[in-house]
Amino acid sequence: MWSSLLAVALATIPAAEAFPQMRALVELASQTKAVERDIVVGTSPVHTILQRQNSAVGDGATYTPPGAKDSEACGKDKCCIWSYIAADMAAAFTDGNQCSNLARGAIRLGFHDAGAWNSSLPSGGADGSILLSGELSRPENRGLEPIAARTTAWFETYKPYGISMADLIQFGANVATVVCPQGPRIKTFVGRADSTAQPPQGLLPSPQDNARALLELFGAKTFSPAELVALMGAHSVSRQRFANPRQAGAPQDSTPGVMDTTYYAETSAQRPPAGVVRFPSDVSLARDAATSATWQSFSGTANQAPWAAVC
Numbered sequence: 001m002w003s004s005l006l007a008v009a010l011a012t013i014p015a016a017e018a019f020p021q022m023r024a025l026v027e028l029a030s031q032t033k034a035v036e037r038d039i040v041v042g043t044s045p046v047h048t049i050l051q052r053q054n055s056a057v058g059d060g061a062t063y064t065p066p067g068a069k070d071s072e073a074c075g076k077d078k079c080c081i082w083s084y085i086a087a088d089m090a091a092a093f094t095d096g097n098q099c100s101n102l103a104r105g106a107i108r109l110g111f112h113d114a115g116a117w118n119s120s121l122p123s124g125g126a127d128g129s130i131l132l133s134g135e136l137s138r139p140e141n142r143g144l145e146p147i148a149a150r151t152t153a154w155f156e157t158y159k160p161y162g163i164s165m166a167d168l169i170q171f172g173a174n175v176a177t178v179v180c181p182q183g184p185r186i187k188t189f190v191g192r193a194d195s196t197a198q199p200p201q202g203l204l205p206s207p208q209d210n211a212r213a214l215l216e217l218f219g220a221k222t223f224s225p226a227e228l229v230a231l232m233g234a235h236s237v238s239r240q241r242f243a244n245p246r247q248a249g250a251p252q253d254s255t256p257g258v259m260d261t262t263y264y265a266e267t268s269a270q271r272p273p274a275g276v277v278r279f280p281s282d283v284s285l286a287r288d289a290a291t292s293a294t295w296q297s298f299s300g301t302a303n304q305a306p307w308a309a310v311c
């Protein structure tokens, strides 16, 4: 298992392609119109994934770093330092069997950095600003403090090796996703530029939003209704603390240590299982005419396959 964790696929991409939008679990875009055009008409690895000519899921190849962190060989290999970061993260993201609180936090942190963006903004998105601009103190980011502190500590350790905070955050979300049992192994591309500018308010969803509002909000981030339904599966590993403080720690499905599709069935059911807290937003998406068919297709007996096909 350890060797496969270290094999999170990496590629270095030129600056013009450094702001990918991805349909996979966590990557939204930080992009100018010019970069957007590049991705749409280009031939970069990210472009081919967006066009569905290529998969966002890693190929399972393993990776062995050519030397110790500070060796010359490691410095010459773009993937090398990331394999050391992956090892640190993987240790923090498991409780031995299932994914840890820091893993859930890392997935949410990746979303909150990348997701504070829409396609009419000239910049922003997956730019590290959530940890570099004071944005963390916004109410919608409550609960992210522990993963924010850990990620900041990792940044201090690995910044001398030339990484960006923006890449570190998205990498953390991808490592957490594969450490959570049954989670897909998503390719990570590095090369994002950091920003200390805060995004406008109101770009992240509220648990009180209904499906109509959410489809509009995520549509402006270039997500189709089916892609939004696939993204919501991140709540398969979620435990809320602040949305419903009286039930702090309650999960959003009965198996919060596992990235499975139980979440879909339990969110669309008449009633949640005992101990599970559902958000009005999630129940609304499960039942809305625009999304319920996709939602149902993820909760059937075919298990992970229909969900994985949209990622």
Ligand code: HEM
Residues within 6 Å of the ligand: 025, 026, 101, 104, 105, 107, 108, 111, 142, 143, 205, 206, 207, 208, 209, 214, 231, 232, 234, 235, 237, 238, 239, 240, 241, 242, 243, 244, 279, 281, 282
């Ligand atoms: C309709 C859209 C969404 C809404 C309204 C929403 C809202 C929330 C809320 C209220 C919490 C609990 C925070 C707390 O009280 O501690 C939460 C947790 C979480 N969210 Fe979302 N979210 C949405 C979409 C997403 C997406 C797209 C992702 C990732 C791709 C994501 C990942 C997570 C994760 C992993 C947690 C668990 C964090 C933890 O257990 O520490 N969410 N979300």
Ligand SMILES: *[C@@H]1O[C@H](CO)[C@@H](O)[C@H](O)[C@H]1NC(C)=O
Residues within 6 Å of the ligand: 118, 119, 120, 121, 200, 201, 202, 203, 216, 217, 220
């Ligand atoms: C994108 O965000 C900006 C800034 O918050 C907002 O004014 C604009 O209405 C949003 N665009 C769309 C299409 O939602």
